[in-house]
Amino acid sequence: MPDAPCTVVAATDAGAVDAAADAIRRGGLVGLPTETVYGLAGDALSVRAVERIFAVKNRPSTHPLILHLADASWLADWADTVCEAAAVLARECWPGPLTLLLPAAAHVPRSPLGGRTTAAFRVPAHDVARSVIRSVSRPVAAPSANRFGRVSPTTAAHVCVDLGSDVDLVLDGGPSVLGIESTIVDLSGRSLQVLRHGALPVEDLEALLGVPIERASGSSRAPGMLASHYAPSCTVRLADGAEEAASILSEVTAHGARARILPHHRVASVYAATLYEELRRCDRDGLDTVIAVLPPDQGLGRAIRDRLEKAAAPR
Ligand code: TXA
Numbered sequence: 001m002p003d004a005p006c007t008v009v010a011a012t013d014a015g016a017v018d019a020a021a022d023a024i025r026r027g028g029l030v031g032l033p034t035e036t037v038y039g040l041a042g043d044a045l046s047v048r049a050v051e052r053i054f055a056v057k058n059r060p061s062t063h064p065l066i067l068h069l070a071d072a073s074w075l076a077d078w079a080d081t082v083c084e085a086a087a088v089l090a091r092e093c094w095p096g097p098l099t100l101l102l103p104a105a106a107h108v109p110r111s112p113l114g115g116r117t118t119a120a121f122r123v124p125a126h127d128v129a130r131s132v133i134r135s136v137s138r139p140v141a142a143p144s145a146n147r148f149g150r151v152s153p154t155t156a157a158h159v160c161v162d163l164g165s166d167v168d169l170v171l172d173g174g175p176s177v178l179g180i181e182s183t184i185v186d187l188s189g190r191s192l193q194v195l196r197h198g199a200l201p202v203e204d205l206e207a208l209l210g211v212p213i214e215r216a217s218g219s220s221r222a223p224g225m226l227a228s229h230y231a232p233s234c235t236v237r238l239a240d241g242a243e244e245a246a247s248i249l250s251e252v253t254a255h256g257a258r259a260r261i262l263p264h265h266r267v268a269s270v271y272a273a274t275l276y277e278e279l280r281r282c283d284r285d286g287l288d289t290v291i292a293v294l295p296p297d298q299g300l301g302r303a304i305r306d307r308l309e310k311a312a313a314p315r
């Protein structure tokens with residue numbers, strides 16, 4: 001944990017949004033609240049700001065960053081082509097927890113794209129985030145504001161604990177209401193593919209488009225979708241139900257481990273909203289092991305399972 005203090009400003013304070021936008025325009029990094037998780041926001045067109053984002057996160061520079069826009073009308077300026085399916089999803093789902101992967105316009109710098117020719121775009125459904133981006137008046141690159149491989153932050157305090165003074169300013173816009181990252185859909189190829197399950201269930205997108213969206217296999221299409229990710233320091237064990245969780249708990253505690261079953265909720269949106277805070281709480285409480293009950297593999301449950309499986313993967 002960094003020792004240096006971290007500057008947090010309530011997003012409702014007079015001038016807070018302007019201060020954050022100024023910092024980004026000057027090449028600084030801001031902890032930005034969104035409805036999914038907090039982002040580490042910087043000017044997507046500034047090579048120095050983008051380099052700093054990668055450095056602060058300890059993230060390989062080949063893992064591209066999502067470009068956040070203030071509203072859907074900006075997409076035409078930064079994507080090379082906007083196909084019909086992308087236009088429908090942007091119209092129906094933005095602002096919201098959906099990221100669209102499209103061919104990037106030629107004038108988009110390659111550094112936030114990790115050298116690729118496609119760019120991931122999202123319009124966050126958080127008034128504070130959109131006000132800041134609108135004031136910056138250019139795309140804002142914002143990966144989740146955690147160090148590489150760790151649990152994403154859902155509060156301003158999480159950002160401070162993780163990044164300390166490596167971030168210039170954290171705007172406190174309250175806890176992220178959805179609590180899990182955006183769904184990423186790749187529309188740059190011949191078929192539509194989901195690259196990351198997230199807060200917007202793929203079934204809802206398929207219903208909107210009237211066509212199936214393929215599940216991308218392998219990790220090559222979205223670098224950063226590594227087997228081990230979203231991991232707390234304690235060991236994560238997975239269970240298919242409450243009974244199995246209880247039996248794992250007695251097994252590990254019999255061996256002297258400090259452990260507990262992660263609070264989980266039958267309503268997937270509540271499970272998602274509390275998941276990262278609960279994983280972090282296990283570390284704060286000094287646990288050795290946490291046991292997580294997997295939700296059904298459908299809707300939002302898919303995203304929760306994905307994060308839990310990655311948190312439990314060998315490191
Ligand atoms: O909900 C979210 O999406 C949050 C908030 C802050 O907006 N952001 C977020 O960013 O989760 P990040 O960087 O932690 O995860 C974005 C994922 C990465 O795995 C990255 O590799 C992938 O999106 N990605 C971004 N741009 C891409 C591109 N051009 N091609 C392929 N994958 C891309």
Ligand code: MG
Nearest residue numbers: 143144145152
């Ligand atoms: Mg992330």
